[in-house]
Amino acid sequence: MRLTTRTNLAARILMTCASNPDRLLRTAEIAEMCNCSTNHAAHVVQRLQAEGYVTTLRGRAGGIRLAHPVEQVSIGAVFRLFEREIPFAECFDAENNGCPLVGACRLRSYIQRALEAFYHELDMVTLDDLVRGNCGLQALLAMQPIPDHPCAGPPA
């Protein structure tokens, strides 16, 4: 089992936004932080925006930021959104299924149950769980120090 790059990138982008709550992020900055092409980042940002996860401000000083508090962003919902486009097995795509076993296959229902368990675990995780108190992540993703942030350390 392997996540699509888009799903993983969506999670990275949301974590980057969450680690920079006081500023708008440009797509090129996000791409650099997430180690992907600007084009690829733009594609995922566009989808996140269309689904209401981020808001975009256009123009020279524009960029994106989270549309909701981190506590309200379900990682399970994000994964479902991006993963549902690609069927896990051939028989999960009714229109293009070519597997001859589908009428009598027990494996299919076990896979379905395993997937539901996978998403159930992620449904209990929020973006807040990924970033709150995660000073290592903050050090990697914060583009400028955030005053009074718990990870900022004592004043110099």
Ligand code: SF4
């Ligand atoms: S073998 Fe079973 S689980 Fe695999 S594609 Fe065919 S019907 Fe689906």
